[in-house]
Amino acid sequence: MKEQIINFYDKFGLPRLIITLFVILVLIVATTTDLNIGSLLSDSLVRIGMNGIFVLAMIPSIQSGNGLNFGLPVGILSGIVGTLIAMENKLVGFGGFAVALFAAIPIAIIAGYIYAQLLNRVVGQEMMVGTYVGFAIVAGMCIFWLTAPFKNPAMIWAIGGEGLRTTLTLADSFTGVLNKALVFKVFGISVPTGLLLFFAFMAFLVWVFAQSKHGVAMEMVGRNPRFAVASGLKLNKYRTLGTVLSTVLAAIGYVVYAQSFGFVQLYMGPLMMAFPAVAGILIGGASTTSAKVAHGVIGVILFQTLLTVGMPVANKVIAGNISEIARVIISNGMILYALTRTTGGDQA
Amino acid sequence: MKNLQSILRKNAVPLLFAVVSLMGVYFAKMPAQFLLMEIVKRMARNSFLVLSLIIPVVAGMGLNFGIVLGALAGQIALILATHWEWAGLIGLSMTALLAVPFALIFGYFAGRVLNRAKGREMITGMVMGFVANGLYQLVFLSLVGTIIPFNNPKMRISSSPGLQNTINLKLLKGSLDGIWEIRYGFTKFPMVTFMVIVLLAIAIWAFFRTKMGQDFRAIGQDRHIAGVAGINADANRIVAIVISTVLAAWGQIIFLQNIGTLNTYNSHEQVGTFAIAALLIGGASVTKATITQALTGTFLFHLLFVVSPMAGQTIFGSAQIGEYFRVFVAYGIIAISLALHAWQNKTS
Numbered sequence: 003m004k005e006q007i008i009n010f011y012d013k014f015g016l017p018r019l020i021i022t023l024f025v026i027l028v029l030i031v032a033t034t035t036d037l038n039i040g041s042l043l044s045d046s047l048v049r050i051g052m053n054g055i056f057v058l059a060m061i062p063s064i065q066s067g068n069g070l071n072f073g074l075p076v077g078i079l080s081g082i083v084g085t086l087i088a089m090e091n092k093l094v095g096f097g098g099f100a101v102a103l104f105a106a107i108p109i110a111i112i113a114g115y116i117y118a119q120l121l122n123r124v125v126g127q128e129m130m131v132g133t134y135v136g137f138a139i140v141a142g143m144c145i146f147w148l149t150a151p152f153k154n155p156a157m158i159w160a161i162g163g164e165g166l167r168t169t170l171t172l173a174d175s176f177t178g179v180l181n182k183a184l185v186f187k188v189f190g191i192s193v194p195t196g197l198l199l200f201f202a203f204m205a206f207l208v209w210v211f212a213q214s215k216h217g218v219a220m221e222m223v224g225r226n227p228r229f230a231v232a233s234g235l236k237l238n239k240y241r242t243l244g245t246v247l248s249t250v251l252a253a254i255g256y257v258v259y260a261q262s263f264g265f266v267q268l269y270m271g272p273l274m275m276a277f278p279a280v281a282g283i284l285i286g287g288a289s290t291t292s293a294k295v296a297h298g299v300i301g302v303i304l305f306q307t308l309l310t311v312g313m314p315v316a317n318k319v320i321a322g323n324i325s326e327i328a329r330v331i332i333s334n335g336m337i338l339y340a341l342t343r344t345t346g347g348d349q350a
Numbered sequence: 351m352k353n354l355q356s357i358l359r360k361n362a363v364p365l366l367f368a369v370v371s372l373m374g375v376y377f378a379k380m381p382a383q384f385l386l387m388e389i390v391k392r393m394a395r396n397s398f399l400v401l402s403l404i405i406p407v408v409a410g411m412g413l414n415f416g417i418v419l420g421a422l423a424g425q426i427a428l429i430l431a432t433h434w435e436w437a438g439l440i441g442l443s444m445t446a447l448l449a450v451p452f453a454l455i456f457g458y459f460a461g462r463v464l465n466r467a468k469g470r471e472m473i474t475g476m477v478m479g480f481v482a483n484g485l486y487q488l489v490f491l492s493l494v495g496t497i498i499p500f501n502n503p504k505m506r507i508s509s510s511p512g513l514q515n516t517i518n519l520k521l522l523k524g525s526l527d528g529i530w531e532i533r534y535g536f537t538k539f540p541m542v543t544f545m546v547i548v549l550l551a552i553a554i555w556a557f558f559r560t561k562m563g564q565d566f567r568a569i570g571q572d573r574h575i576a577g578v579a580g581i582n583a584d585a586n587r588i589v590a591i592v593i594s595t596v597l598a599a600w601g602q603i604i605f606l607q608n609i610g611t612l613n614t615y616n617s618h619e620q621v622g623t624f625a626i627a628a629l630l631i632g633g634a635s636v637t638k639a640t641i642t643q644a645l646t647g648t649f650l651f652h653l654l655f656v657v658s659p660m661a662g663q664t665i666f667g668s669a670q671i672g673e674y675f676r677v678f679v680a681y682g683i684i685a686i687s688l689a690l691h692a693w694q695n696k697t698s
Binding site: 072120123124125126127129130131133134135137138140141142144145148149165269277324327328330331334335337338341342 | 466467469470472476477478480485487488492666668670677678680681682684688689691692693
């Protein structure tokens with residue numbers, strides 16, 4: 003019995019245990035305040051569906067041995083371009099959403115392929131290089147937003163008539179096509195079925211891929227590159243595959259995120275978007291070298307519930323606005339914890 | 351001829367940036383006097399911070415993204431100094447002394463963390479900076495005025511806990527720069543500040559000729575061989591980070607006494623990125639950095655920084671393009687040199 007508990011504890015990990023207990027504690031405290039628990043939980047369901055695919059995007063990257071994909075903005079920017087193409091053509095509803103996806107995916111495949119070629123040359127430093135490649139591309143794309151050939155007057159600055167605005171609204175385009183689909187209410191909680199189904203579908207796809215021949219090979223390349231080479235697998239092929247899949251998921255994730263958020267934030271907006279996703283998968287129990295779909299799903303549920311339910315409660319109990327600060331400390335603290343776990347002695 | 355080629359190859363990065371900066375100078379068409387004034391001011395402000403990066407690079411720990419912790423130590427000392435109304439050169443020296451215990455503690459902690467993440471020091475240092483930033487905000491935005499008693503109406507937000515967004519450092523402003531200034535046209539050369547920078551450069555040069563400095567070099571070249579030779583790598587690595595953190599604290603104090611106002615919550619955010627970009631533009635790499643590279647890099651980076659908005663205006667008709675371009679360069683140069691370094695490591 004004792005052994006079982008220790009075993010469970012080792013597998014579950016201290017930070018995940020603390021965060022789970024904290025989420026439960028926060029939910030209990032929330033019932034004693036005058037906050038509307040139903041609407042808080044509805045919000046957290048929306049946030050889970052909104053951010054879930056970004057967290058899923060970490061899985062192929064980790065499985066293929068590329069570590070946490072801090073270069074997520076590469077995919078996110080592809081998603082933004084896809085969304086902008088749909089907006090430029092004034093497409094609305096599901097049509098707009100679908101066009102945004104179909105425009106974003108090929109861009110993400112190309113961008114992800116180029117990004118993968120870089121990562122394959124910097125084995126061991128993928129995370130650091132990825133972080134700064136992401137930052138640099140976000141800054142470089144700022145120049146593109148200023149000069150991009152978009153003509154829709156709702157998107158460009160009213161004065162001067164050139165350059166995209168900092169924040170674009172999707173209200174006239176495809177806001178909430180998933181969020182508002184098949185919504186129903188139970189116990190005062192409104193469930194965004196469409197959004198959650200889409201997330202579940204993506205999670206299912208990632209899971210199915212992981213069971214496939216290529217998925218198994220990719221995980222082997224990540225887990226033990228030397229053994230994989232000895233068994234005749236091409237390292238770079240599967241590392242590229244992992245990065246491309248991760249980038250494509252990030253692009254899809256952005257289109258879903260945008261339809262839920264209702265706005266597209268350009269310029270420096272996407273700069274730090276990789277960090278909550280990285281923290282999410284780590285909270286779910288993944289490490290820099292191994293990740294499963296379950297980690298992603300658990301992680302996004304725990305992290306987003308903590309943020310949406312925990313923070314209003316914390317603001318109520320402790321004076322002052324600490325939600326943003328707590329978010330920064332929790333997410334980066336989690337990443338720091340994962341980076342300092344010793345994995346197989348000294349890493350080169 | 352061969353000699354020239356090898357000189358060119360060795361200094362490819364600074365030469366490239368010299369060309370880009372000179373083109374910027376040409377297109378910006380700024381008055382020479384103004385350009386000189388800006389450059390002198392920025393060199394005086396930033397050189398100390400950039401120099402604080404050298405020791406960890408030589409000790410094999412890569413670019414110390416954790417100098418943010420040092421900057422925070424400096425800012426904490428400045429906040430206390432402003433509260434106690436310290437003034438003038440004596441006040442500034444006392445502030446510098448006051449920063450030391452904070453920097454020692456932060457540096458020791460950072461060194462311990464980085465020893466647990468060998469081979470991933472840079473990303474770990476960066477995330478550590480984010481966590482430290484969160485904790486700093488927690489202390490000065492939420493705890494000050496609630497748990498920590500602090501009742502200085504000039505510095506507190508009146509309606510809620512926390513310090514004001516900007517703190518006026520008028521008592522300390524220019525207390526180092528203003529001691530002895532040589533005027534040339536509009537430009538004032540802060541001689542004492544430059545002397546301090548030269549002193550630091552000499553101190554670093556001398557340090558690498560001591561026993562400990564040589565140990566650092568040995569560890570930087572090969573940690574295992576150094577260990578076999580009886581050098582305690584882990585302890586020395588902590589010392590390297592502690593020194594860097596203390597120097598960064600002083601660097602930030604010099605920086606802020608020149609500016610004269612402390613942006614309580616974001617003066618420190620970009621310290622790491624900009625100092626590292628400057629060092630790399632000078633031709634340094636992840637494993638090699640010299641005093642000359644640090645100073646040339648600071649000069650070139652800030653030259654580019656000053657001229658890019660105006661150059662963007664004349665070339666593209668938009669100052670904003672120039673502004674985004676310099677951010678792109680800062681992130682891009684870090685991404686490229688990290689990638690090049692990892693690439694060389696892999697092929698060698």
